[in-house]
Amino acid sequence: MNDLVRIEEVVEQGRGITTLRFRFSGGSPGQFVMVWVPGVDEVPMSLSYQGEMAGITVKNVGDATAALSALRPGDRIGVRGPYGKGWTIPKGRTLCVGGGVGMAPLMSALDAINEPSSVDVAIGARDAGEIIFDERAKGLSNDVRISTDDGSRGFKGTVVALAAGMMAEKKYDMVLGCGPEIMLRYLLPACKEAGVRCQVSLERLMKCGSGLCGSCVVDGLRVCVEGPVFFDEQVEGMSEFGRCKRTASGSKTKA
Numbered sequence: 415m416n417d418l419v420r421i422e423e424v425v426e427q428g429r430g431i432t433t434l435r436f437r438f439s440g441g442s443p444g445q446f447v448m449v450w451v452p453g454v455d456e457v458p459m460s461l462s463y464q465g466e467m468a469g470i471t472v473k474n475v476g477d478a479t480a481a482l483s484a485l486r487p488g489d490r491i492g493v494r495g496p497y498g499k500g501w502t503i504p505k506g507r508t509l510c511v512g513g514g515v516g517m518a519p520l521m522s523a524l525d526a527i528n529e530p531s532s533v534d535v536a537i538g539a540r541d542a543g544e545i546i547f548d549e550r551a552k553g554l555s556n557d558v559r560i561s562t563d564d565g566s567r568g569f570k571g572t573v574v575a576l577a578a579g580m581m582a583e584k585k586y587d588m589v590l591g592c593g594p595e596i597m598l599r600y601l602l603p604a605c606k607e608a609g610v611r612c613q614v615s616l617e618r619l620m621k622c623g624s625g626l627c628g629s630c631v632v633d634g635l636r637v638c639v640e641g642p643v644f645f646d647e648q649v650e651g652m653s654e655f656g657r658c659k660r661t662a663s664g665s666k667t668k669a
């Protein structure tokens with residue numbers, strides 16, 4: 415689907431983090447769309463809401479995300495997709511672990527699981543101002559815990575440390591993780607240590623979003639087609655995971 419959509423609602427979710435709602439149907443949890451901001455750029459964004467009134471949740475980090483963050487109801491953006499392989503929704507007990515705006519694709523998973531007693535949530539951010547979707551998560555899970563690096567809210571420490579504590583306390587069948595790559599790099603061994611399978615959603619520079627240009631390839635896997643969600647054994651074998659990623663010119667930079 416390739417549509418010019420009208421922004422219906424804008425919600426300030428946290429400091430520098432904005433949700434835009436628009437009519438766009440389709441997609442499964444963890445999939446993403448390519449969002450075109452006229453005159454600026456086209457960037458990949460996870461669907462934080464699915465259904466007739468879809469949504470994306472944008473962290474302002476550069477030109478395109480600043481332009482998206484400045485949009486108001488009535489403005490228009492181009493949306494194409496949905497693309498990629500999303501979460502494999504687990505049958506057993508699940509722990510969702512989100513760092514910052516990484517909570518966006520996890521909210522779609524929580525909506526799909528829709529069973530508050532079978533899913534717990536660990537939400538982390540640098541400080542209280544960047545914690546997002548905690549109230550929405552509480553409607554979908556009986557156990558939502560929060561961590562901040564500076565201790566301004568909830569557990570003081572990383573969300574991986576919080577999740578490791580939850581895994582020591584309770585038995586889970588699957589962890590779903592999304593956040594900065596450094597966070598995911600530590601989440602994987604924490605899950606391994608606890609004997610819990612894990613899926614993580616990766617970010618790479620994307621141009622076409624649909625498997626054609628090769629800009630998102632990691633070790634022969636196109637993050638836009640074979641990902642963005644990968645199982646633990648797939649990412650463990652990736653030479654670039656947690657170490658480096660590619661810039662628009664193709665050169666390597668720290669992940």
Ligand SMILES: Cc1cc2nc3c(=O)[nH]c(=O)nc-3n(C[C@H](O)[C@H](O)[C@H](O)COP(=O)(O)OP(=O)(O)OC[C@H]3O[C@@H](n4cnc5c(N)ncnc54)[C@H](O)[C@@H]3O)c2cc1C
Pocket residue numbers: 446455457458459460461470471472473474475476477478479480515518519616617618619620642
């Ligand atoms: C599958 C997928 C889903 C995503 N979902 C979301 C989402 O739900 N919400 C959200 O806010 N962002 C999401 N992103 C990241 C988002 O696409 C980038 O932040 C955006 O492209 C940056 O564009 P810009 O022009 O604002 O910044 P730029 O000027 O391009 O870059 C600003 C800074 O952000 C870094 N950056 C650029 N692109 C990425 C990237 N893909 N990953 C990590 N760092 C990057 C650059 O290195 C630079 O330091 C997702 C990315 C992918 C691949």
Ligand code: FES
Pocket residue numbers: 619620621622623624625626627628629630631636637638639
């Ligand atoms: S973005 Fe073009 S192949 Fe993935």
